[in-house]
Amino acid sequence: MGGIISSSNQYQITEDIEQADIVIINTCAFIQEAVQESIDVILEVARLKERGKLKKLIVTGCLVQRYGYKLKREIPEVDVWAGTGKFHQILEIINKDKGFFISKPSFLQKKKIPRIQGTPFYTAYLKISDGCSYKCSYCLIPKLRGPMRSVSPQVLIDEVKDLLKRGVVEINIVAQDITSYGKDIADEKICLESLLESLLSIKDIKWIRLLYLHPLGISDRLLDLLENEAKLCPYVDIPIQHVNDKILADMRRGYDKKYILKLFDKIKSLKRKLFLRTTLLVGFPGETDQAFQELYDFVKDVEFDHLGVFVFSPENGTHAARLKPQIEKKVANERRDAIMSLQAKISDKKNKEMIGKVIPVLIEGTHPETDLLLVGRSNGMAPEIDGQVIINKGDGIIGKIMPVLITDAYTYDLIGEIL
Numbered sequence: 001m002g003g004i005i006s007s008s009n010q011y012q013i014t015e016d017i018e019q020a021d022i023v024i025i026n027t028c029a030f031i032q033e034a035v036q037e038s039i040d041v042i043l044e045v046a047r048l049k050e051r052g053k054l055k056k057l058i059v060t061g062c063l064v065q066r067y068g069y070k071l072k073r074e075i076p077e078v079d080v081w082a083g084t085g086k087f088h089q090i091l092e093i094i095n096k097d098k099g100f101f102i103s104k105p106s107f108l109q110k111k112k113i114p115r116i117q118g119t120p121f122y123t124a125y126l127k128i129s130d131g132c133s134y135k136c137s138y139c140l141i142p143k144l145r146g147p148m149r150s151v152s153p154q155v156l157i158d159e160v161k162d163l164l165k166r167g168v169v170e171i172n173i174v175a176q177d178i179t180s181y182g183k184d185i186a187d188e189k190i191c192l193e194s195l196l197e198s199l200l201s202i203k204d205i206k207w208i209r210l211l212y213l214h215p216l217g218i219s220d221r222l223l224d225l226l227e228n229e230a231k232l233c234p235y236v237d238i239p240i241q242h243v244n245d246k247i248l249a250d251m252r253r254g255y256d257k258k259y260i261l262k263l264f265d266k267i268k269s270l271k272r273k274l275f276l277r278t279t280l281l282v283g284f285p286g287e288t289d290q291a292f293q294e295l296y297d298f299v300k301d302v303e304f305d306h307l308g309v310f311v312f313s314p315e316n317g318t319h320a321a322r323l324k325p326q327i328e329k330k331v332a333n334e335r336r337d338a339i340m341s342l343q344a345k346i347s348d349k350k351n352k353e354m355i356g357k358v359i360p361v362l363i364e365g366t367h368p369e370t371d372l373l374l375v376g377r378s379n380g381m382a383p384e385i386d387g388q389v390i391i392n393k394g395d396g397i398i399g400k401i402m403p404v405l406i407t408d409a410y411t412y413d414l415i416g417e418i419l
Helices: 032-046 062-074 084-094 141-145 153-165 192-200 220-228 245-251 257-268 289-302 329-352
Strands: 002-007 010-014 022-027 056-061 080-082 099-101 123-127 170-174 207-210 232-237 275-282 306-311 358-367 370-378 389-393 401-409 414-418
Touching (some): 022 032, 022 062, 022 084, 062 080, 062 084, 123 153, 153 192, 220 257, 275 329, 306 329, 358 389, 370 401, 389 401
Parallel strands (some): 080 099, 207 232, 232 275
Antiparallel strands (some): 002 022
């Protein structure tokens, strides 16, 4: 969500929404929880038009792409609606008093676009593609964002160089699936691995983190880079969703349990220790007690470093919403809680094994509860989704990567001192 103060078509961004003349809300509609959260925010901001200086409310993104026609009638307080295909026309949209803009998602960044960094100065996200060409039965992304479209390597290289000039030390590479990068381009040399090789050759780059790797796209060449390139964070985020073969087939994931086991064995055989994160989906239609137990036992055996669990949401327009039998929400929630409880024990064990080790930590600032402590993240922790390192001794510099001796551990966080 962004607030804008306008004066004679000159716009200035403000962090104080109460002072904004124009508010732009960029929405998500991947699952119903995200839909409801988006609507709640829209209604909350709409009330500012009644009591504040807000003149115009603009809603953009996936919610508009999915439900725009319906919401246009139900929330008249919104002045302008714009879907996912209109990102590049935002200035034109801002200048409209009223409007409704939905088109086929096709926008692709073709040149370096000026960026106002919404993250702390030392970390940034690099989106290398948009959309997805996989056909997972539970997923709306291809309908909301369109097919996968890759940004050209040179545009991405130029953007990274610009970010480094600003003091960024951590580049987090993101997309709906980064392993498919380049497959839509008529040049076999363009792929995730070649892009990484180009980025790694940039002199001042410190950390590159890979987020959202589809299991089918992880090549031996990519694993070789992860094993041998120190600038690549030893971190892989591989959402497997499930391990039961029938569930995986109904999800249309394109692989089976045997494939996942072979992939993880290959990752664990590398000389360099990689921190392993995954995402699971429980309560999928047809998930029997036996199928869930198989997933639970798998998590217990693999011992992921980081793990997230979602409960299946039957989204209209997906194949999975029509599958039977649907699992009761209460049962699905219990299954999620069971795996998260198991993961807490695994995480606690793994963190305690870190005591006595010296690890690189990106210093992020003071602890939100006290200025006496610093906080940061190791190269095995992604921003916002994993734990943190709490530093109780030593002088740290925000935005610098510094050696920290781990002296204690909690379930998700580490305690240490700067050496």
